[in-house]
Amino acid sequence: xxxxxxxxxxxxxxxxxxxxxxxxxxxxxxxxxxxxxxxxxxxxxxxxxxxxxxxxxxxxxxxxxxxxxxxxxxxxxxxxxxxxxxxxxxxxxxxxxxxxxxxxxxxxxxxxxxxxxxxxxxxxxxxxxxxxxxxxxxxxxxxxxxxxxxxxxxxxxxxxxxxxxxxxxxxxxxxxxxxxxxxxxxxxxxxxxxxxxxxxxxxxxxxxxxxxxxxxxxxxxxxxxxxxxxxxxxxxxxxxxxxxxxxxxxxxxxxxxxxxxxxxxxxxxxxxxxxxxxxxxxxxxxxxxxxxxxxxxxxxxxxxxxxxxxxxxxxxxxxxxxxxxxxxxxxxxxxxxxxxxxxxxxxxxxxxxxxxxxxxxxxxxxxxxxxxxxxxxxxxxxxxxxxxxxxxxxxxxxxxxxxxxxxxxxxxxxxx
Amino acid sequence: xxxxxxxxxxxxxxxxxxxxxxxxxxxxxxxxxxxxxxxxxxxxxxxxxxxxxxxxxxxxxxxxxxxxxxxxxxxxxxxxxxxxxxxxxxxxxxxxxxxxxxxxxxxxxxxxxxxxxxxxxxxxxxxxxxxxxxxxxxxxxxxxxxxxxxxxxxxxxxxxxxxxxxxxxxxxxxxxxxxxxxxxxxxxxxxxxxxxxxxxxxxxxxxxxxxxxxxxxxxxxxxxxxxxxxxxxxxxxxxxxxxxxxxxxxxx
Ligand SMILES: Nc1ncnc2c1ncn2[C@@H]1O[C@H](COP(=O)(O)OP(=O)(O)OP(=O)(O)O)[C@@H](O)[C@H]1O
Ligand SMILES: [Mg+2]
Numbered sequence: 001x002x003x004x005x006x007x008x009x010x011x012x013x014x015x016x017x018x019x020x021x022x023x024x025x026x027x028x029x030x031x032x033x034x035x036x037x038x039x040x041x042x043x044x045x046x047x048x049x050x051x052x053x054x055x056x057x058x059x060x061x062x063x064x065x066x067x068x069x070x071x072x073x074x075x076x077x078x079x080x081x082x083x084x085x086x087x088x089x090x091x092x093x094x095x096x097x098x099x100x101x102x103x104x105x106x107x108x109x110x111x112x113x114x115x116x117x118x119x120x121x122x123x124x125x126x127x128x129x130x131x132x133x134x135x136x137x138x139x140x141x142x143x144x145x146x147x148x149x150x151x152x153x154x155x156x157x158x159x160x161x162x163x164x165x166x167x168x169x170x171x172x173x174x175x176x177x178x179x180x181x182x183x184x185x186x187x188x189x190x191x192x193x194x195x196x197x198x199x200x201x202x203x204x205x206x207x208x209x210x211x212x213x214x215x216x217x218x219x220x221x222x223x224x225x226x227x228x229x230x231x232x233x234x235x236x237x238x239x240x241x242x243x244x245x246x247x248x249x250x251x252x253x254x255x256x257x258x259x260x261x262x263x264x265x266x267x268x269x270x271x272x273x274x275x276x277x278x279x280x281x282x283x284x285x286x287x288x289x290x291x292x293x294x295x296x297x298x299x300x301x302x303x304x305x306x307x308x309x310x311x312x313x314x315x316x317x318x319x320x321x322x323x324x325x326x327x328x329x330x331x332x333x334x335x336x337x338x339x340x341x342x343x344x345x346x347x348x349x350x351x352x353x354x355x356x357x358x359x360x361x362x363x364x365x366x367x368x369x370x371x372x373x374x375x376x377x378x379x380x381x382x383x384x385x386x387x388x389x390x391x392x393x394x395x396x397x398x399x400x401x402x403x404x405x406x407x408x409x410x411x412x413x414x415x416x
Numbered sequence: 417x418x419x420x421x422x423x424x425x426x427x428x429x430x431x432x433x434x435x436x437x438x439x440x441x442x443x444x445x446x447x448x449x450x451x452x453x454x455x456x457x458x459x460x461x462x463x464x465x466x467x468x469x470x471x472x473x474x475x476x477x478x479x480x481x482x483x484x485x486x487x488x489x490x491x492x493x494x495x496x497x498x499x500x501x502x503x504x505x506x507x508x509x510x511x512x513x514x515x516x517x518x519x520x521x522x523x524x525x526x527x528x529x530x531x532x533x534x535x536x537x538x539x540x541x542x543x544x545x546x547x548x549x550x551x552x553x554x555x556x557x558x559x560x561x562x563x564x565x566x567x568x569x570x571x572x573x574x575x576x577x578x579x580x581x582x583x584x585x586x587x588x589x590x591x592x593x594x595x596x597x598x599x600x601x602x603x604x605x606x607x608x609x610x611x612x613x614x615x616x617x618x619x620x621x622x623x624x625x626x627x628x629x630x631x632x633x634x635x636x637x638x639x640x641x642x643x644x645x646x647x648x649x650x651x652x653x654x655x656x657x658x659x660x661x662x663x664x665x666x667x668x
Contacts, residue, residue, distance in 0.1 A: 368503070371497075372466070382509055386506060
């Protein structure tokens with residue numbers, strides 16, 4: 001069945017109050033443009049598809065058609081156009097709810113919108129007002145889920161469409177979860193994807209989140225990953241960005257309680273005229289927290305990239321450790337990279353560092369490889385893969401790393 | 417095997433080599449000595465095919481084929497090897513993966529089958545013993561975080577694995593401790609054969625105590641100005657280079 005909303009009517013079914021507040025804010029702010037500091041190098045305008053219908057149904061999705069995306073060693077969950085297909089069996093201690101109808105069954109204290117602040121970005125506000133369907137995942141206290149949970153996000157339709165996927169993950173104290181996420185286009189139409197993910201990682205809980213983004217190269221995606229970490233909680237986030245015509249990935253991480261730790265990693269690999277923008281804000285709100293950001297870009301052809309990374313150390317967040325590294329490799333003379341690493345520190349007793357480098361393939365290293373019989377072309381491949389590997393290894397997941405490496409290799413094959 | 421005729425080399429408009437002549441026959445070990453900055457590494461790099469140097473004059477043939485218009489990888493495949501004075505670290509590229517790619521590229525150029533991972537590992541394990549390197553080194557990124565001496569031993573590991581005909585060792589003995597020097601010298605000696613030749617660039621006569629050079633040459637003013645045997649190396653060790661300089665000006 002098809003459900004198509006051609007005017008931007010806000011949600012009335014669930015959380016309607018939040019929806020109208022968010023809509024008010026969004027209407028007041030509007031979409032950002034390059035006069036906004038945070039959007040100086042990224043122009044969303046051509047990708048907003050303002051007149052395309054909003055969909056939130058799975059349409060004529062057939063699982064068999066996409067079984068090649070499934071991982072045999074994981075619990076696979078399809079989320080089609082933002083609507084989750086709840087699997088029959090789930091690991092013990094995990095609950096997965098389609099927020100549309102089952103709202104009463106959620107026994108979490110956290111609400112949708114508790115971590116993703118509508119004021120952080122108009123796109124979060126827009127999503128909060130317009131999502132029709134939300135996936136909620138809850139892991140019981142103390143439960144360590146061994147098997148990875150693989151979220152397969154697919155967009156699928158018959159023309160240009162807009163979708164607003166929304167996901168809330170709640171890790172109860174002491175629990176552990178390993179997520180893989182594949183973002184995929186089931187068709188070759190232009191899409192507008194505005195997705196918001198929220199994670200609440202309670203005391204002593206550990207989350208690993210690895211995303212492989214392979215949207216088709218016509219689509220524009222504006223996604224945010226928002227997380228709040230409680231006492232001694234840990235998050236390891238990695239994203240590998242291969243697809244989209246335009247991607248803006250925001251990460252808003254709140255190190256909310258003492259002892260929490262976040263490792264944020266991202267590798268982006270645009271070619272052609274792709275534009276990829278990774279923007280992070282690491283909120284060090286509490287003492288004794290640490291964060292490490294590693295963002296690497298490999299830019300080919302006429303592609304463009306942006307890294308905007310902010311480590312924000314709040315007053316009284318003493319003993320903070322915040323580190324940020326951005327390295328970019330320009331494979332083509334026409335590729336452009338803008339890197340804006342920033343530190344805002346309101347406390348003295350901290351260890352912070354940031355650094356950014358952008359350069360071409362190192363000729364000395366390449367000559368070394370060639371002098372051993374390796375062709376220039378293979379040498380470049382070897383070095384580029386080596387450059388990418390550092391991020392791939394951070395995923396801490398052999399199966400995922402293998403899949404990602406193959407995807408990277410096949411993309412590199414297109415221009416190296 | 418190698419024939420260098422009247423080789424002139426420039427870098428950034430500056431003439432470094434001004435007419436080098438050298439013949440290396442199969443099985444020979446030639447030593448090149450000379451003060452810092454005289455162009456020893458320049459010569460080594462030109463032989464290996466580094467393109468930042470220009471050659472306005474002169475000729476190099478290797479096994480009767482002109483070398484200058486070949487790519488570095490073609491030269492390597494035809495049996496030429498350079499042990500770098502300063503081996504570069506390549507973070508992210510696994511040493512074993514790199515070495516396997518090199519071995520297979522060279523095998524392929526010789527029309528041989530690629531080696532599979534198991535055979536390759538077995539072979540490398542043997543070679544690692546010869547240079548007294550722990551197996552962990554080959555699972556690390558190429559030269560990344562290696563100590564100076566470890567890098568040099570990694571160069572020798574590559575040499576004995578790739579089995580070149582002509583090896584140019586650019587100060588492979590510099591920065592080695594006494595034991596490591598013996599290991600490297602032993603590695604080279606074991607590798608010597610009537611078909612394999614060497615050009616050894618060094619500042620010290622010490623390593624020559626472990627191996628018998630056929631010729632010792634002195635590079636000065638862009639030329640090989642003096643050639644001799646082991647005795648010349650001993651004399652240089654004792655007296656330095658100024659007496660050669662005097663000889664030259666006297667001859668002018
Ligand atoms: N890119 C360059 N631009 C300018 N000069 C250069 C460049 N590369 C090398 N040279 C110069 O060429 C000369 C020869 O350098 P080379 O490294 O060959 O000396 P070397 O004999 O190997 O010295 P050492 O014994 O110190 O290793 C030096 O004076 C060096 O400064
Ligand atoms: Mg030198």
